[in-house]
Amino acid sequence: MLAIRRKSLTTGALFGGVTLFLVAIGTFLVFSGKYVISGAVSLSDALLLMILAGAGFVAAAAGDDAGNAAANGAVSGATVGTFVAVFTLLARSVNLRQIFPNVSPELINLLSFGQEGVGGLMLMVILGATAGALGGLARLVPPRQMGIVLFAGAIVLVVGLLQNAIEDLVTLVDATILLSTGGVGYVIARSRGSELADSLGYGALAGLVVALLVAITLPLGGPEDNALIGEVMIWLQGNAIAVVIAIAVLGAVLGVIARVTGQAEFDEVLRGMGVPIPRPRREDDKTLNAILAGISGVLIGLVAGLVLLLLMAALIPMQREFASMITKSESDLLSAFWLGKEGVGRFVVMALLGAIVGALGGMLTVASGAVHSAGLSLVSTIMILGVLQSAGEVNVPVAIAIAGIVVFVQVAGRSTSMEAATRYNKMPEGKRRTVNLLGLIVAAFLLLMVPQVFNQYITSVLDLVGLYTMMGLGLNIVVGYAGLLDLGYVAFFAIGAYITGILTTPNLVTCGGVRPEAIDPAMIGQVCTGVTTFWVAWPVAMLAAALAGILLGIPVLRMRGDYLAIVTLGFGEIIRLIALSDTFADYLGGAQGITQIPSPMINLSALAGPLSSVPFLEGLAERLREPIVLTSANEIYYLILAGVLIAAFVSFRLSGSRLGRAWMAMREDEDVAQAMGINLVNVKLLAFTTGAAFSGIGGAVFGSWLHSIFPNSFTLLVSINILCLIIIGGMGSIPGVLIGAFVLIGLPEALREFADYRLLAFGALLVIMMLVKPAGLMPPPVRRLEAEAEAIAQEEEGA
Amino acid sequence: MGLRFLRRLTLTNVIIWGMGLAMLAFVVIRAVGNLASGAYGFDTFIRQLIFGLAQGGIYALIALGYTLVYGILFMINFAHGEVFMSGTYIGYFVIAAMDESGFLEEHTLLAVTVVFLVAMATSVIVAVLLERIAYRPLRKAPRLVPLITAIGASLFLQQAFRGLFGTGTKNYPNVHLYVLPQVFGDLEWAVDPETGRRVALGLDLISGRYPVTLWISPWGAVIIRAVVIAAAVALAVYLGLRLSRKFKESEVELSPLGILKWASNNLTPVITILIMAVLVVGQLWSLPGDLQAAQMGDxxxxxxxxxxxxxxxxxxxxxxxxQTLSYLDVGPVLVVREDDAETITGPDDLRPGSRVAVTNGGLAEEAAHRLDGVEVVTFHSTKDAFLAVLYGEVDAAVEELPVAAREIEYWRMELVPVGAPIIERxxxxxxxxxxxxxxxxxxxxxxxxxxxxxxxxxxxxxxxxxxxxxxxxxxxxxxxxxxxxxxxxxxxxxxxxxxxxxxxxxxxxxxxxxxxxxxxxxxxxxxxxxxxGSIKLIIRPIYFLVFVAAVLMMLGLFWFVQYTKAGKAMRAVAEDKEVAALMGIDVDRVIVTTFVLGAALAGAAGVLFALYTRQVTHTMGFIPGLKAFTAAVLGGIGNIPGAMFGGFFLGLVESVAPALLGIAPQLKDVISFGLLVMVLIFRPTGILGEVLSEKKA
Structure with a gap:
């Protein structure tokens, strides 16, 4: 019995309204130029489908059967479609452009699917109904599975949007080598027990073997021979059926052998590799068991073969260019590294590499949940990037492959992660620490490698993310830990930047009475310098910002929270206006700002002399003779990385300290905290000052990175950006800040063509986050527990 | 004892006090200095007073929205500035359409009324949606949550308008609303095409092409000045009396420390008295300067x-x-020593190569260059030029006749003007x-x-x-x-x-x-x-309109809150939501009413604002919103008369302070925010005091 609810209509109307808003601000037209899946799905298609399906999903109720869910969803989706169609009709007959400049003929054309008559409009309604019905049906999928699907979709979307920026990061060859060595290491280690030494040893051994195999398979001669793998792939595809059969047979044979020989360990190995060898029904009946094993082997083989076929079908464009791709990848660091060696050298390098990667893979089997999932994320990232690189764009097969990878890792990851965590928890304390230390070393290595692997653009985006992370960590102390809403955080950033600018740029005094503007910019470096260098300036900037924090803090910290927000906001504006004003232009540059801020410089030439006499280090000594100037994004990266790490370390240590606990107590209830003997003013001041100091360092780095600062770089929006990122990440959570910075700074930076909608999205995001998930994407543990407890309480209440 | 007070004096207090006193000293010194030097004339003061009241009216209208919502929900409706903007923005489309169709010119009053209604309705819709979608679900959340939501909503609304209607600045059309031609008959003229005679149109209330020039007679100036002084003295005396009574009651130790302590407890009145004293002294001090500064043109x-x-x-x-004959030629004449007057009776008597003194610029210099064969020596003042003649450095000077006569008379120099004007005037x-x-x-x-x-x-x-x-x-x-x-x-x-x-x-x-x-x-x-001695004031009539409209609306609101049932319900909800609900008041509805009231005032304020700034952008709500919030806090948030007072006060300070203190107008926002900080430090409950229920404060 179909029951169409009125709610479906209202939901549709609501979604329709939102859609019309998006239409009127021109989103669809701008988005239509950006392909998520090349040649197939543009961002506007994706957005429209998401809205339509979303309308269907919301309209369908939890208890619906399939028919009802689909029908309500369809009604809701069709309502949205009708809204759009009616609007299109209206826009065709009346010129809305006078008021809504974005409603252009192109947009109308887009909305009517390029058709003149009512056909396009009908199509929109039908599309709405269909997508809505699908969305309604999605209601029937259990939440966890739905979550995985949505996550996979989100990843495809993100990869699709960023495809131009990330398509050349990891070659498929590299990915294959890394994953096969690490993966086999993992699988073998997993089957070989739960000791750390075992895991590492077996992992290393397996990785070494695989790496050597790869080294052997890879062509020994020049690039023209590199097509071997490609040949193999093409052959595999050509003989797919034979391959499937062969695999099936192999599976059967292996199963039978295993059962007959009674090699329990071999069984375990196969199980570890994911082959579900059935447990023997009865120990004594070896024949029956062997037959059963053989049958299951055939089945497994068939399935595996089919999966392989599907994968290959998905990767057809990839293998077409496989041969040329290997040549192309020569310039790529990793491949060049192991393909570039000749003779025995290659085997040594490959063996070493394989052993290390394999050992790391093995290590994951006994790693804690966080490390394990980090490892899995890394694995899936490398896999996705490899696939993307081979195809050169996100087309339909690649999108399917990406989704497949995500789903696979999500599904497989959960159980293996729990298994690893169990082992990890069984280990003694010392070994656990070793595992974590290894994880940290790998993370540090990866972080240090970033500028080498990524191109300048991505590194500069990462620099920006890092800078905001650093400041976010500072504000996190003020807002997240201490619960003081500071909307003028940019003021300290500006103070840091301006102090650095003033101290490091040439001025009238250091130039011997000559105005710096009068000197040829190219020559100025030789004529005069600033008062001091960056290395002296940044601590001064930090102290100045901290001092400003104290000066502002003392009077305002006695106020209630919301007053504080506005007063700090006013303070931020005051600083900007003062920097902008003509009154202080002689010192601060007015609207022209301060330019010609020199890059930080590391001068180690003193070491060059002693080092040059040491054997093997002559090259290094030669490099150190000239001062190292941190100019480009790649070099500044290390400065920012150090800043972020220190800031994160300080935040982390503070969070558990007496002071940190005092902050949190104060955040929860000022009166109670005071009754507990916490001196509110002092504690608040400390929070304010620490945050300000972080921001001051950020400003110092910012100024010397960009070489120039302008008052308009320090608007309220910077404060709001930083606030947003800690709110999105989860107030009080250190990883949350990083996530927030990536989502709010990295993503928009990579999507510059949609910069117009950035602030709109920020605003909407803030409201939605506060309404839906006030604790943020990655809340600190206490908040997460609170949220869970609340959810349980609500459920019980509901029941 | 005094020592105990010293011991309880924390570093924080010292710093706060130091900052406060430094700022007070700065204000007093700069203000008195500028007044004494005559750099800040009385006419400037009146002009800024009127502009300040208009601007303050806008602030006050927006501030009421903040204060109403704060009084009931205890949240800062950060998006209120955007509510203000939205009404103005939509109002623009209506008025632009009416301008295009000619309706605006034909039925100006009706059209303007419609624009007001549309703007108010838009603001109300936006505010009600805001309340329903963003604020209502968060009513029980911790205080930071709704504030962050409000910031997000503010950003969203701003950007939504940008996205919908484009980034450009929209210009409100010129609205000519002529009133009172019989009273202000000389203000705006048109030429009647039939008779060719000028017809008085009257005062263009909204966008006069020419500003209204008000002339305040010397007596008028004296009266205004007297009123200002009297008001200041009255306030100071009133506060002083209250203080002295407190002083007696509080058994103050008559030691410096004791008095300091007492003063710190009664800071606001003390500072107010100080400010009033500065005002009075300044008014008296600036008197001579004003009379000189008020020299009249013709x-x-x-x-x-x-x-x-x-x-x-x-x-x-x-x-x-x-139409009349010329009775005098005031063109430049030659000025010579009395001794030479016999030999030099006109320009023709100058020997070739004579040196002629002249002040640079103006008609006299032009005249001097017309003389043949003489060397022109320029001076910065007539006095210097004449002294040069007197000391024989030059043979003669050229100066306009009345000026020459005046200078000779004033300095009692032995010089005479001779001959006919060189250039006729x-x-x-x-x-x-x-x-x-x-x-x-x-x-x-x-x-x-x-x-x-x-x-x-x-x-x-x-x-x-x-x-x-x-x-x-x-x-x-x-x-x-x-x-x-x-x-x-x-x-x-x-x-x-x-x-x-x-x-x-x-x-x-x-x-x-x-x-x-x-x-x-x-x-x-x-x-x-x-x-x-009359004072010339150039004032746009719209400022009066804004001021009057703002005051009327505020009185309306005051009446609504004080004397209607809905207003009573609002006050009850502000006092205690639970009890109000028990008494049968629909709390949700009252809250919506509050938002509606605040938004309507903001929408009206927006149109008033746009009528005199003429420009509408999606960011226009931000600064006025912030200022209005400042105003609400200044007056004491949650307090309706406080918001009105705070608005006018802030408008006045912003308008008067930069010139009075000799600070660049660019920095006027710095003054407002600085004022906010100062008020919050020394009187966190605002000037008129907060009106909040006990539980919340």
């Missing part, structure tokens, strides 16, 4: 002549198409458009006085030499004069030696002598109307 004389206040104006006005009597008939009388009289020697007598008296030739032949052939009883003549007694004030207060001068001689000859009476 434009107002002409203005009032146009308006029919005078029949004629005699103020050294030169005109090419005067004849001046004549200006007549009212309605009194064409006077031309004949005056011309006759002038002929007569020239003929009978009265003219030469007056000339000798005031310029010390025989008169130069006039451009007409004196003809006293005495036709009878037409019958004229009284001529009202406007003069500016600040133009010695043409017209001047004697120390006794009587007017005197060449023009006065001349006119009296003419009156005697022609037999009419004269009434002199002197405008010296």
């Amino acid at each position: 434009e107002w004389l002409i203005h009032r002549l146009d308006g029919g206040d005078f029949d004629a104006v005699m103020a050294g006005i030169s005109s090419d198409d005067a 004849p001046v004549a009597i200006a007549l009212s458009p309605n009194r064409d008939d006077l031309a004949e009388v005056l011309n006759h009289a002038l002929h007569a006085v020239v003929a009978n020697g009265e003219y030469a007598k007056a000339y000798r008296r005031w310029f010390g030499v025989e008169p130069a030739e006039l451009p007409f032949e004196p003809d006293a052939s005495g036709e009878s004069y037409p019958d004229v009883d009284l001529i009202v003549i406007g003069i500016n007694a600040n133009q010695p030696p043409l017209t001047t004030l004697r120390e006794t207060g009587d007017i005197d001068g060449f023009e006065v002598d001349l006119m009296e001689a003419m009156a005697e000859e022609a037999g009419f009476e004269i009434r002199w109307v002197d405008v010296t």
Whole structure:
């Protein structure tokens, strides 16, 4: 019995309204130029489908059967479609452009699917109904599975949007080598027990073997021979059926052998590799068991073969260019590294590499949940990037492959992660620490490698993310830990930047009475310098910002929270206006700002002399003779990385300290905290000052990175950006800040063509986050527990 | 004992006090200094006062929205600035459409009313949606959560308008709403195409092409000044009395520390008294400076002549198409030592190669360059040029006749103007458009006085030499004069030696002598109307409109909250939501009403704002919103009269303070925010005090 609810209509109307808003601000037209899946799905298609399906999903109720869910969803989706169609009709007959400049003929054309008559409009309604019905049906999928699907979709979307920026990061060859060595290491280690030494040893051994195999398979001669793998792939595809059969047979044979020989360990190995060898029904009946094993082997083989076929079908464009791709990848660091060696050298390098990667893979089997999932994320990232690189764009097969990878890792990851965590928890304390230390070393290595692997653009985006992370960590102390809403955080950033600018740029005094503007910019470096260098300036900037924090803090910290927000906001504006004003232009540059801020410089030439006499280090000594100037994004990266790490370390240590606990107590209830003997003013001041100091360092780095600062770089929006990122990440959570910075700074930076909608999205995001998930994407543990407890309480209440 | 007070004095207090005193000292020193130096004139003050009140009215209207919501929900509706913006923005489309269709010109009042209603309705819709979607679900959340939501909503609304309607600035059309032509008849004119005569349109209330120029007579200035001083003194005395009573009651130790402690407890009144004292001292101090600064140009004389206040104006006005004869040429003449006056009787007597002194710029320098074969030496002031003549550094000087006469008289130099003007600059009597008939009388009289020697007598008296030739032949052939009883003549007694004030207060001068001689000859009476010392104020009428409209709306709101049932419900909900709900009040509905009221006021404020700034952008709500919040806090948040007071106060401070303190206008926002910080430090509950229920504070 179909029951169409009125709610479906209202939901549709609501979604329709939102859609019309998006239409009127021109989103669809701008988005239509950006392909998520090349040649197939543009961002506007994706957005429209998401809205339509979303309308269907919301309209369908939890208890619906399939028919009802689909029908309500369809009604809701069709309502949205009708809204759009009616609007299109209206826009065709009346010129809305006078008021809504974005409603252009192109947009109308887009909305009517390029058709003149009512056909396009009908199509929109039908599309709405269909997508809505699908969305309604999605209601029937259990939440966890739905979550995985949505996550996979989100990843495809993100990869699709960023495809131009990330398509050349990891070659498929590299990915294959890394994953096969690490993966086999993992699988073998997993089957070989739960000791750390075992895991590492077996992992290393397996990785070494695989790496050597790869080294052997890879062509020994020049690039023209590199097509071997490609040949193999093409052959595999050509003989797919034979391959499937062969695999099936192999599976059967292996199963039978295993059962007959009674090699329990071999069984375990196969199980570890994911082959579900059935447990023997009865120990004594070896024949029956062997037959059963053989049958299951055939089945497994068939399935595996089919999966392989599907994968290959998905990767057809990839293998077409496989041969040329290997040549192309020569310039790529990793491949060049192991393909570039000749003779025995290659085997040594490959063996070493394989052993290390394999050992790391093995290590994951006994790693804690966080490390394990980090490892899995890394694995899936490398896999996705490899696939993307081979195809050169996100087309339909690649999108399917990406989704497949995500789903696979999500599904497989959960159980293996729990298994690893169990082992990890069984280990003694010392070994656990070793595992974590290894994880940290790998993370540090990866972080240090970033500028080498990524191109300048991505590194500069990462620099920006890092800078905001650093400041976010500072504000996190003020807002997240201490619960003081500071909307003028940019003021300290500006103070840091301006102090650095003033101290490091040439001025009238250091130039011997000559105005710096009068000197040829190219020559100025030789004529005069600033008062001091960056290395002296940044601590001064930090102290100045901290001092400003104290000066502002003392009077305002006695106020209630919301007053504080506005007063700090006013303070931020005051600083900007003062920097902008003509009154202080002689010192601060007015609207022209301060330019010609020199890059930080590391001068180690003193070491060059002693080092040059040491054997093997002559090259290094030669490099150190000239001062190292941190100019480009790649070099500044290390400065920012150090800043972020220190800031994160300080935040982390503070969070558990007496002071940190005092902050949190104060955040929860000022009166109670005071009754507990916490001196509110002092504690608040400390929070304010620490945050300000972080921001001051950020400003110092910012100024010397960009070489120039302008008052308009320090608007309220910077404060709001930083606030947003800690709110999105989860107030009080250190990883949350990083996530927030990536989502709010990295993503928009990579999507510059949609910069117009950035602030709109920020605003909407803030409201939605506060309404839906006030604790943020990655809340600190206490908040997460609170949220869970609340959810349980609500459920019980509901029941 | 005092020591105990010292011991309880924390570093924080010391710093706060230090900052406060430093700022107070800065304000007092700068203000007094600027007033004393005459850099801040009274006319500037009045102009800024009026602008400040208008701006303050806008702030107050927006601030009411903040205060109403805060009073009930205890949240800062950060997006209120965008509510203000949204109404104005949509209002723009309506008024632009009406302008295009011509409706605006035909039914201006109706059209403007419609725009107001549309803007208010839009703001209300936006605010109600905001409340429903963003705020209602968070009513029980911790305080930071709704505030962050509000910031997000503010950003979203701003960007949504940008996305929907584009980034450009929209310009409100010119709205000409003429009122009261009979009262302000001289303010705006149009030429009637049929008769060719000028028709008074009246005061263009909204976007006058010309600003209204108000002239405050010297007495008017004295009265206004007296009112300001009296108000300041009254407030100071009132506070002083209250303080002294407190002083007696509180058993203050009569040691410096004890008094300091007492003063710290009564900071607001003490500071207010100080400010009032500065105001009074400043007003008295700036008096002489003002009188000097208020030297009048002739434009107002002409203005009032146009308006029919005078029949004629005699103020050294030169005109090419005067109806009356020129009675004097004020062009530049040669000035020589008295000893040389015999040998040099005009420009032609200068030997080639003579040196001639002149002040740079102006007609005199032009004249000097016309002289053949002389070397021109320029000086910065007439006095220096004349001294050079006196000391023999140069042979002669060139200066406009009245200026030359005035300087010679003032410095008692032994110099005389000689010869005819080098460049002619004849001046004549200006007549009212309605009194064409006077031309004949005056011309006759002038002929007569020239003929009978009265003219030469007056000339000798005031310029010390025989008169130069006039451009007409004196003809006293005495036709009878037409019958004229009284001529009202406007003069500016600040133009010695043409017209001047004697120390006794009587007017005197060449023009006065001349006119009296003419009156005697022609037999009419004269009434002199002197405008010296009047203050000229250029004010856009819209400022008055804004001010009046704001006050009316505020009174309406006040009435609503105090005397209607809904208002009572609002107050009850502000006091205690739970109890109010128990009493049968629909809390949700009351909250919506609150948002509606605040938004309607903001929408109206938006249109008023746009009518005088004329510009609408998606970011226009931010700064006024922030200022209005500041105003609400200044007055004491949650307090309706407080928000009104805070708005006007902030508007005034913003308008007056930069010029008064000699701070660049760029930094006026710094002053407002600085004021906010100061108020929050020293009186966190605002000037009029917060109105909050106990639980919340």
